[in-house]
Every structure is written in C-alpha cells, then in structure tokens.
Amino acid sequence: MLKIEDITKTYKTGTFGGKDLKAVKNVSFDIHDGEIVSLIGESGSGKSTIGKMILRLISTTSGKIYFNDKDVSLLKDSELKEYYRHVQGVFQDPFSTYNPIFKADRIFSVLHEEFFPHIPASEWKGRVDTALKSVGMNPAHVLNKFPHQLSGGQLQRFLIARALLLDTKFLVADEIISMLDASTRIDVLNLLSDLRSKGLSVLFITHDLSLGYYISERAVILYKGSVVEIGETKKIFDNPVHPYTRMLMSCVPRLDKKWQDVEVELTEKKPMTANGCVFYERCHSEYKLDECAHQSPALVEVEPNHSVACVCCKG
Numbered sequence: 001m002l003k004i005e006d007i008t009k010t011y012k013t014g015t016f017g018g019k020d021l022k023a024v025k026n027v028s029f030d031i032h033d034g035e036i037v038s039l040i041g042e043s044g045s046g047k048s049t050i051g052k053m054i055l056r057l058i059s060t061t062s063g064k065i066y067f068n069d070k071d072v073s074l075l076k077d078s079e080l081k082e083y084y085r086h087v088q089g090v091f092q093d094p095f096s097t098y099n100p101i102f103k104a105d106r107i108f109s110v111l112h113e114e115f116f117p118h119i120p121a122s123e124w125k126g127r128v129d130t131a132l133k134s135v136g137m138n139p140a141h142v143l144n145k146f147p148h149q150l151s152g153g154q155l156q157r158f159l160i161a162r163a164l165l166l167d168t169k170f171l172v173a174d175e176i177i178s179m180l181d182a183s184t185r186i187d188v189l190n191l192l193s194d195l196r197s198k199g200l201s202v203l204f205i206t207h208d209l210s211l212g213y214y215i216s217e218r219a220v221i222l223y224k225g226s227v228v229e230i231g232e233t234k235k236i237f238d239n240p241v242h243p244y245t246r247m248l249m250s251c252v253p254r255l256d257k258k259w260q261d262v263e264v265e266l267t268e269k270k271p272m273t274a275n276g277c278v279f280y281e282r283c284h285s286e287y288k289l290d291e292c293a294h295q296s297p298a299l300v301e302v303e304p305n306h307s308v309a310c311v312c313c314k315g
C-alpha cells in the first residue's frame with residue numbers, strides 16, 4: 001500500500017538558513033494493507049518528519065513515497081484530493097486541531113461540504129452517527145459541543161471518526177495517545193486494532209517501545225534520522241540486536257522490578273561523527289570498532305524479517 005523509498009529530509013537552519021540539518025536519512029520501509037507498523041525513536045529522531053512527508057505537509061529532499069504504486073510527490077488537483085481521502089493524519093495534541101470558537105463536530109460538516117456535497121444532509125447525519133458509534137461514542141453525548149467540553153480522548157476519537165467518514169485506508173497516527181490517560185489509551189489502541197482488522201493500515205508513531213509492541217506487527221527503530229533496526233515487532237523485542245534498541249528496552253519500566261534493579265544507560269548525547277554510525281558516540285557495545293566512527297553500517301538481515309544496521313551483524 002505505502003512504500004517509502006530512500007527518503008531524506010534536510011531542514012535549513014541557522015539565522016539565514018545557512019546550516020543543514022539532516023532530520024531523516026535514507027529511510028526505506030513499506031506498510032501493507034491492514035497492517036500497523038510502529039515507528040519508534042526518541043524525541044528528535046525524525047519520526048514526525050517522516051509522517052509529515054507522507055502527508056505531504058512537507059516535501060522530501062530526496063527519495064520517493066509511493067501510495068498504491070503512485071508517486072505521491074506528483075499528485076495534483078483531483079488526484080491529490082483523492083489521496084487525502086485515503087491518507088489522513090491524527091496528531092498528538094487533539095486540541096490544536098480544533099478551532100475553539102466552533103463546535104467540535106464542525107470537522108464533519110466541513111468534510112461534507114468539501115468531499116461529499118452530493119450527499120443529502122439527513123444521510124450525512126446518519127453516516128456521522130455510524131462513524132461515531134464505530135469509535136465507541138454515543139452521538140447524543142458528544143455532538144453539538146465545543147472542544148473544551150470534550151475530553152482529549154473524545155476529540156481524538158472524533159478525528160478517527162472523521163478519517164472513517166473519508167474512507168481512509170492509511171492513517172498516520174503521530175503520538176496520538178501520549179496525552180491520554182492510561183485507560184483511554186488502551187481504548188484508542190484497541191480501536192486502532194479493530195480498524196486494522198477492517199483493512200485500515202496505520203503508521204503508529206511513538207517514542208514508547210511498549211506501545212509499539214502492543215499494537216504493531218512490524219516496527220522501525222529510528223535513531224537520529226536513520227533506521228537502526230527493522231522487522232517483525234516480536235522478533236525485535238525477543239531478540240533486540242542494535243545497541244540502541246537494547247538501551248531502549250532497558251529503559252522500559254517493569255512492574256516486576258524496582259527501578260534501581262533495572263540497568264539503564266542514559267549517556268549524554270554528543271554530536272555524531274560526519275560519516276560514521278549514528279549511534280557511535282553513545283555506543284557501549286563490546287562490538288564497537290574504530291571503523292564505526294567513519295563508516296555507517298548498512299541494514300543486514302539477522303533472521304528472516306529482522307534487519308539491523310550495526311557492525312556486530314556483519315558476520
């Protein structure tokens with residue numbers, strides 16, 4: 001369904017845009033129909049940048065993104081409108097998506113005017129009710145309210161219902177549950193899981209390894225804009241190979257252990273070397289070699305559907 005091929009994003013930074021910041025470096029992966037893939041990495045690793053490139057909110061510096069074999073960067077006019085019918089984004093802060101002076105359900109009427117003006121109002125109302133019910137909400141309780149009268153979880157569900165009304169096939173879910181409380185989080189995760197079984201594909205962006213494990217079949221571990229480990233989520237979790245993934249795993253709090261019993265490395269982040277491994281400065285692996293400072297390792301398959309970019313996998 002969605003194929004990302006060797007994409008890179010360089011931002012211009014500095015006072016007059018004189019500096020380059022490579023936020024995403026040669027990233028490739030794909031997402032199949034009805035699949036949830038999680039994109040996991042710490043703050044600043046380039047996750048949202050990838051999501052925004054998929055949604056065409058920003059351009060790619062190089063590389064291609066294909067949706068159903070069509071180059072997304074070439075879509076125009078009606079094809080682009082069609083793309084947005086099928087590919088939608090939901091973001092971390094639901095409140096920022098709504099205009100506080102309008103009722104929250106205005107997002108549905110805008111959709112009606114924009115995409116489905118031929119559908120009579122009464123039929124559209126029925127569709128909105130059905131979409132709200134399918135995200136576990138009672139229309140009578142949530143329609144006709146201002147954003148501040150609804151909870152973060154309800155507003156997030158509104159956005160997912162909006163995606164359903166559009167017949168969305170692919171959802172970029174960028175940290176969508178970080179602002180929700182624990183029980184609402186599980187509800188939204190289960191909802192995504194439910195929608196996946198109805199054919200929805202999701203790129204689930206998170207910094208939380210355990211959420212990625214809970215929800216996705218495959219995971220992409222991103223560090224400083226580069227993919228360091230990729231594959232079936234269970235394989236990565238059962239056998240994390242990259243020193244960064246291992247470090248992330250050691251940072252996940254465990255209910256059966258007191259915090260001081262868990263080995264955690266929280267090394268200060270230093271600037272990376274120009275061409276070396278992105279994790280070089282932070283790496284404490286026994287396999288760390290001098291060459292890691294100068295050579296960026298390619299992804300190598302360590303077992304079927306599990307690849308790692310580290311010298312330790314060179315065989």
Ligand SMILES: Nc1ncnc2c1ncn2[C@@H]1O[C@H](COP(=O)(O)OP(=O)(O)OP(=O)(O)O)[C@@H](O)[C@H]1O
Nearest residue numbers: 011012013021023042043044045046047048049050
């Ligand atoms: N518009 C921009 N201009 C310049 N630099 C940017 C811009 N947007 C993001 N960046 C930088 O690109 C890098 C990746 O940012 P991005 O938001 O993609 O990371 P992230 O992994 O999503 O982080 P978070 O989890 O904190 O949202 C960061 O160093 C960030 O400061």
